Amino acid sequence: MMEKPTPLVITLAPTGIVPSRDQNPHLPVTPAEIAADVEQCFSAGARVFHLHARSEDGEATCRREVFAEIVGRVKQAVPQAIVCVSTSGRRFPSYQDRSEVLDLEGELKPDLASLTPGSMNFPRETSINSPEIIGRLAAAMQERGIVPEMEIFDFGMVDYVHYLIDKGVLRPPFVFNLLLGSLGTLSASPLNLALMVERLPAGSFWSAAGIGRFQSFMNALGVAMGGHVRTGLEDNLFLDRDKLRPATNARLVERIARQAEALERPLATPEEARRTLGLPALKL
Numbered sequence: 468m469m470e471k472p473t474p475l476v477i478t479l480a481p482t483g484i485v486p487s488r489d490q491n492p493h494l495p496v497t498p499a500e501i502a503a504d505v506e507q508c509f510s511a512g513a514r515v516f517h518l519h520a521r522s523e524d525g526e527a528t529c530r531r532e533v534f535a536e537i538v539g540r541v542k543q544a545v546p547q548a549i550v551c552v553s554t555s556g557r558r559f560p561s562y563q564d565r566s567e568v569l570d571l572e573g574e575l576k577p578d579l580a581s582l583t584p585g586s587m588n589f590p591r592e593t594s595i596n597s598p599e600i601i602g603r604l605a606a607a608m609q610e611r612g613i614v615p616e617m618e619i620f621d622f623g624m625v626d627y628v629h630y631l632i633d634k635g636v637l638r639p640p641f642v643f644n645l646l647l648g649s650l651g652t653l654s655a656s657p658l659n660l661a662l663m664v665e666r667l668p669a670g671s672f673w674s675a676a677g678i679g680r681f682q683s684f685m686n687a688l689g690v691a692m693g694g695h696v697r698t699g700l701e702d703n704l705f706l707d708r709d710k711l712r713p714a715t716n717a718r719l720v721e722r723i724a725r726q727a728e729a730l731e732r733p734l735a736t737p738e739e740a741r742r743t744l745g746l747p748a749l750k751l
Contacts, residue, residue: 472730472733473732473743474732474743475723475727475732475734475735476695476696476739476744477512477513477695477698477735478513478514478515478695478699479504479505479513479515479516479698479720480517480697480699481495481518481699482494482699483700483701483702484519484558491713492713493700493715494700494704496521496525497521498537501537501540502540502541502545503544504716505541505545506545508716508720509545509548511720511724512720512727513698513720514737515551516541516548516549516551517581517616517644517697518537518541520534527558529568531567531570531571535571538552538575539574542575548737549737549740549744550579551578551580552569552579552580553568553581554569554580554581554582555594556594556600557592557594560595566604570611576611578613578614579614579616579744580608580615581615581618582604582608582616583596583601583620583624584596584628584631585624589649589650589651590650601631602631605636606636609636609637614642614744614745616642616644617641617642617643618646619643619646619663620647622666625666626666629668639670640670640744640745641667641670642671642672642673642744642745643673643674644673644674645674646677647659647663647675647685648677648679648681648682655677655681657688660685660688661692664694672695673694674694674697675689675692675694675695676689676702677702677703679702679703680705680708682719683722686723686726687726690726690727690730690732695743698716698720700714700719737749
Protein backbone atom coordinates (compact mmCIF):
# COMPACT_ATOMS: atom_id res chain seq x y z
CA MET A 468 0.00 0.00 0.00
CA MET A 469 1.43 3.37 -1.01
CA GLU A 470 2.05 5.89 1.74
CA LYS A 471 -0.05 9.02 1.78
CA PRO A 472 2.02 11.88 0.25
CA THR A 473 3.43 14.48 2.61
CA PRO A 474 1.64 17.81 2.18
CA LEU A 475 3.80 20.20 0.18
CA VAL A 476 5.18 23.30 1.93
CA ILE A 477 5.88 26.21 -0.44
CA THR A 478 8.38 28.85 0.65
CA LEU A 479 8.22 32.22 -1.08
CA ALA A 480 11.24 34.54 -1.34
CA PRO A 481 9.51 37.65 -2.69
CA THR A 482 12.20 40.33 -2.89
CA GLY A 483 15.83 39.40 -2.22
CA ILE A 484 18.81 41.74 -2.23
CA VAL A 485 19.80 41.96 -5.89
CA PRO A 486 16.67 42.18 -8.10
CA SER A 487 15.40 45.62 -9.11
CA ARG A 488 12.24 47.14 -10.51
CA ASP A 489 14.18 47.91 -13.70
CA GLN A 490 14.51 44.16 -14.21
CA ASN A 491 10.94 43.31 -13.23
CA PRO A 492 8.25 45.91 -12.46
CA HIS A 493 6.35 43.40 -10.29
CA LEU A 494 9.09 43.20 -7.64
CA PRO A 495 7.69 44.13 -4.19
CA VAL A 496 9.99 46.61 -2.46
CA THR A 497 8.12 48.59 0.18
CA PRO A 498 6.73 46.99 3.35
CA ALA A 499 3.18 47.49 2.06
CA GLU A 500 4.00 45.87 -1.28
CA ILE A 501 5.74 42.91 0.36
CA ALA A 502 2.78 42.34 2.70
CA ALA A 503 0.33 42.52 -0.20
CA ASP A 504 2.36 39.94 -2.15
CA VAL A 505 2.53 37.68 0.91
CA GLU A 506 -1.25 37.86 1.29
CA GLN A 507 -1.83 36.99 -2.35
CA CYS A 508 0.71 34.16 -2.33
CA PHE A 509 -0.63 32.74 0.93
CA SER A 510 -4.03 32.46 -0.76
CA ALA A 511 -2.32 30.63 -3.64
CA GLY A 512 -0.73 28.10 -1.26
CA ALA A 513 2.59 29.52 0.02
CA ARG A 514 3.15 29.08 3.75
CA VAL A 515 6.73 30.23 4.54
CA PHE A 516 7.94 33.72 3.62
CA HIS A 517 11.67 34.42 3.37
CA LEU A 518 11.90 38.19 3.79
CA HIS A 519 14.54 40.76 2.86
CA ALA A 520 14.25 44.47 3.58
CA ARG A 521 14.74 47.45 1.29
CA SER A 522 15.29 51.10 2.25
CA GLU A 523 13.28 53.97 0.78
CA ASP A 524 15.65 54.21 -2.19
CA GLY A 525 15.08 50.54 -3.01
CA GLU A 526 18.50 49.36 -1.84
CA ALA A 527 18.92 46.40 0.49
CA THR A 528 19.03 47.20 4.19
CA CYS A 529 19.46 45.28 7.43
CA ARG A 530 17.93 47.94 9.71
CA ARG A 531 15.76 46.42 12.39
CA GLU A 532 13.08 49.11 12.15
CA VAL A 533 12.51 48.37 8.46
CA PHE A 534 12.25 44.65 9.12
CA ALA A 535 9.88 45.42 12.00
CA GLU A 536 7.52 47.27 9.68
CA ILE A 537 7.63 44.49 7.10
CA VAL A 538 7.04 41.70 9.61
CA GLY A 539 4.31 43.70 11.34
CA ARG A 540 2.46 44.31 8.09
CA VAL A 541 2.87 40.67 7.01
CA LYS A 542 1.52 39.33 10.28
CA GLN A 543 -1.34 41.78 10.22
CA ALA A 544 -2.29 40.74 6.69
CA VAL A 545 -1.67 36.99 7.21
CA PRO A 546 -1.55 36.00 10.90
CA GLN A 547 -0.87 32.37 9.96
CA ALA A 548 2.18 33.17 7.83
CA ILE A 549 5.45 31.49 8.82
CA VAL A 550 8.03 34.30 8.80
CA CYS A 551 11.69 33.81 7.96
CA VAL A 552 14.05 36.82 8.02
CA SER A 553 17.37 37.12 6.24
CA THR A 554 20.76 37.46 7.95
CA SER A 555 22.59 37.48 4.63
CA GLY A 556 26.23 38.54 4.51
CA ARG A 557 26.14 39.30 0.82
CA ARG A 558 25.97 43.07 1.37
CA PHE A 559 26.35 43.31 5.16
CA PRO A 560 29.39 41.38 6.38
CA SER A 561 29.45 42.40 10.07
CA TYR A 562 27.75 40.41 12.80
CA GLN A 563 26.22 43.59 14.24
CA ASP A 564 24.42 44.38 10.98
CA ARG A 565 23.35 40.83 10.26
CA SER A 566 22.02 40.10 13.75
CA GLU A 567 19.85 43.24 14.13
CA VAL A 568 16.77 41.48 12.84
CA LEU A 569 17.13 38.70 15.42
CA ASP A 570 16.26 41.21 18.15
CA LEU A 571 12.66 41.54 16.98
CA GLU A 572 10.48 40.55 19.92
CA GLY A 573 6.92 39.73 20.86
CA GLU A 574 4.53 39.44 17.95
CA LEU A 575 7.32 40.52 15.58
CA LYS A 576 9.67 37.68 16.49
CA PRO A 577 10.38 35.60 13.37
CA ASP A 578 9.85 31.85 13.26
CA LEU A 579 12.98 31.27 11.17
CA ALA A 580 16.12 33.13 10.15
CA SER A 581 18.46 32.31 7.31
CA LEU A 582 21.91 30.89 8.05
CA THR A 583 24.41 30.22 5.26
CA PRO A 584 27.05 27.78 6.57
CA GLY A 585 29.91 28.79 4.30
CA SER A 586 31.30 31.40 1.93
CA MET A 587 30.83 31.33 -1.83
CA ASN A 588 30.96 33.30 -5.06
CA PHE A 589 27.88 34.66 -6.76
CA PRO A 590 28.23 35.67 -10.44
CA ARG A 591 29.31 39.24 -9.57
CA GLU A 592 30.12 39.25 -5.87
CA THR A 593 31.23 37.16 -2.92
CA SER A 594 29.23 36.19 0.15
CA ILE A 595 31.55 35.87 3.14
CA ASN A 596 30.38 33.71 6.02
CA SER A 597 33.25 33.16 8.42
CA PRO A 598 33.16 30.31 10.95
CA GLU A 599 33.02 32.89 13.75
CA ILE A 600 29.97 34.69 12.35
CA ILE A 601 28.20 31.44 11.46
CA GLY A 602 28.64 30.27 15.05
CA ARG A 603 27.55 33.59 16.56
CA LEU A 604 24.45 33.83 14.39
CA ALA A 605 23.50 30.22 15.15
CA ALA A 606 23.94 30.80 18.87
CA ALA A 607 21.86 34.00 18.76
CA MET A 608 19.05 32.18 16.96
CA GLN A 609 19.08 29.31 19.43
CA GLU A 610 19.07 31.74 22.37
CA ARG A 611 16.04 33.58 20.98
CA GLY A 612 14.09 30.48 19.97
CA ILE A 613 14.42 31.20 16.24
CA VAL A 614 14.95 28.17 13.99
CA PRO A 615 17.92 28.49 11.60
CA GLU A 616 16.94 28.06 7.96
CA MET A 617 20.14 26.67 6.46
CA GLU A 618 20.80 27.97 2.96
CA ILE A 619 22.89 25.37 1.15
CA PHE A 620 24.70 26.10 -2.10
CA ASP A 621 27.31 23.33 -2.09
CA PHE A 622 28.17 19.95 -0.57
CA GLY A 623 30.75 21.37 1.82
CA MET A 624 28.04 23.43 3.51
CA VAL A 625 26.15 20.24 4.37
CA ASP A 626 29.31 18.77 5.86
CA TYR A 627 29.82 21.91 7.94
CA VAL A 628 26.26 21.65 9.27
CA HIS A 629 27.06 18.12 10.46
CA TYR A 630 30.14 19.53 12.21
CA LEU A 631 28.02 22.21 13.93
CA ILE A 632 25.54 19.57 15.04
CA ASP A 633 28.32 17.43 16.47
CA LYS A 634 29.62 20.46 18.38
CA GLY A 635 26.16 21.21 19.78
CA VAL A 636 25.91 24.54 17.97
CA LEU A 637 22.84 23.42 16.02
CA ARG A 638 19.91 21.44 17.40
CA PRO A 639 16.67 20.14 15.83
CA PRO A 640 14.55 21.00 14.00
CA PHE A 641 16.83 21.07 10.96
CA VAL A 642 15.45 23.19 8.10
CA PHE A 643 17.25 23.42 4.76
CA ASN A 644 16.84 25.38 1.54
CA LEU A 645 18.88 23.67 -1.18
CA LEU A 646 19.71 26.34 -3.77
CA LEU A 647 21.24 24.99 -6.96
CA GLY A 648 22.17 26.59 -10.25
CA SER A 649 23.94 29.80 -9.23
CA LEU A 650 27.20 30.33 -11.14
CA GLY A 651 30.09 29.58 -8.80
CA THR A 652 28.18 27.01 -6.72
CA LEU A 653 26.62 23.59 -7.27
CA SER A 654 24.94 23.13 -10.65
CA ALA A 655 21.26 22.30 -10.90
CA SER A 656 20.98 18.61 -11.78
CA PRO A 657 18.83 15.75 -10.47
CA LEU A 658 21.94 13.88 -9.35
CA ASN A 659 23.31 16.81 -7.37
CA LEU A 660 19.98 17.38 -5.65
CA ALA A 661 19.58 13.70 -4.81
CA LEU A 662 23.12 13.46 -3.41
CA MET A 663 22.61 16.59 -1.33
CA VAL A 664 19.34 15.29 0.11
CA GLU A 665 20.99 11.95 0.93
CA ARG A 666 23.65 13.76 2.99
CA LEU A 667 21.24 15.78 5.13
CA PRO A 668 20.81 14.98 8.84
CA ALA A 669 18.10 12.44 9.59
CA GLY A 670 14.65 13.96 9.90
CA SER A 671 15.53 17.18 8.08
CA PHE A 672 12.99 19.38 6.34
CA TRP A 673 14.26 20.39 2.90
CA SER A 674 13.12 22.62 0.05
CA ALA A 675 14.46 22.57 -3.50
CA ALA A 676 15.21 25.89 -5.16
CA GLY A 677 16.71 26.70 -8.54
CA ILE A 678 18.37 29.98 -9.42
CA GLY A 679 17.20 31.80 -12.54
CA ARG A 680 16.15 29.54 -15.41
CA PHE A 681 16.57 26.47 -13.20
CA GLN A 682 13.81 27.46 -10.79
CA SER A 683 10.85 25.60 -12.29
CA PHE A 684 12.93 22.48 -12.97
CA MET A 685 14.26 22.25 -9.40
CA ASN A 686 10.84 23.04 -7.95
CA ALA A 687 9.35 20.17 -9.95
CA LEU A 688 12.04 17.82 -8.63
CA GLY A 689 11.29 18.91 -5.07
CA VAL A 690 7.60 18.13 -5.55
CA ALA A 691 8.27 14.77 -7.21
CA MET A 692 10.93 13.66 -4.69
CA GLY A 693 8.69 14.23 -1.68
CA GLY A 694 10.55 17.29 -0.43
CA HIS A 695 9.32 20.86 -0.48
CA VAL A 696 10.00 23.92 -2.63
CA ARG A 697 11.17 27.52 -2.55
CA THR A 698 10.18 29.96 -5.27
CA GLY A 699 9.95 33.71 -5.73
CA LEU A 700 11.35 36.74 -7.52
CA GLU A 701 14.45 36.72 -5.31
CA ASP A 702 15.66 33.66 -7.22
CA ASN A 703 14.07 34.13 -10.63
CA LEU A 704 12.43 37.12 -12.34
CA PHE A 705 10.86 35.39 -15.35
CA LEU A 706 8.29 32.76 -16.21
CA ASP A 707 10.26 31.46 -19.21
CA ARG A 708 13.86 30.45 -19.89
CA ASP A 709 14.22 33.09 -22.63
CA LYS A 710 13.46 35.90 -20.13
CA LEU A 711 10.62 37.34 -22.18
CA ARG A 712 7.77 37.10 -19.65
CA PRO A 713 8.31 38.85 -16.30
CA ALA A 714 6.97 36.76 -13.42
CA THR A 715 4.95 37.74 -10.40
CA ASN A 716 5.34 35.99 -7.07
CA ALA A 717 1.72 34.83 -7.23
CA ARG A 718 2.16 33.24 -10.65
CA LEU A 719 5.28 31.41 -9.50
CA VAL A 720 3.37 29.97 -6.53
CA GLU A 721 0.41 29.08 -8.72
CA ARG A 722 2.72 27.19 -11.09
CA ILE A 723 3.97 25.02 -8.24
CA ALA A 724 0.40 24.42 -7.07
CA ARG A 725 -0.41 23.08 -10.54
CA GLN A 726 2.65 20.82 -10.47
CA ALA A 727 1.59 19.46 -7.08
CA GLU A 728 -1.95 18.88 -8.28
CA ALA A 729 -0.69 16.97 -11.33
CA LEU A 730 1.31 14.68 -9.01
CA GLU A 731 -1.66 14.33 -6.62
CA ARG A 732 0.25 15.97 -3.81
CA PRO A 733 -1.79 18.23 -1.51
CA LEU A 734 -0.59 21.66 -0.42
CA ALA A 735 0.07 21.95 3.30
CA THR A 736 -2.41 23.80 5.46
CA PRO A 737 -0.86 26.43 7.76
CA GLU A 738 -1.07 23.97 10.67
CA GLU A 739 0.47 21.14 8.63
CA ALA A 740 3.30 23.43 7.48
CA ARG A 741 4.23 24.38 11.05
CA ARG A 742 4.12 20.74 12.13
CA THR A 743 6.25 19.61 9.16
CA LEU A 744 8.85 22.29 9.91
CA GLY A 745 8.96 21.31 13.59
CA LEU A 746 7.56 24.66 14.73
CA PRO A 747 5.18 25.03 17.68
CA ALA A 748 1.50 25.46 16.93
CA LEU A 749 0.46 29.06 16.39
CA LYS A 750 -1.61 30.72 19.11
CA LEU A 751 -3.98 33.15 17.43
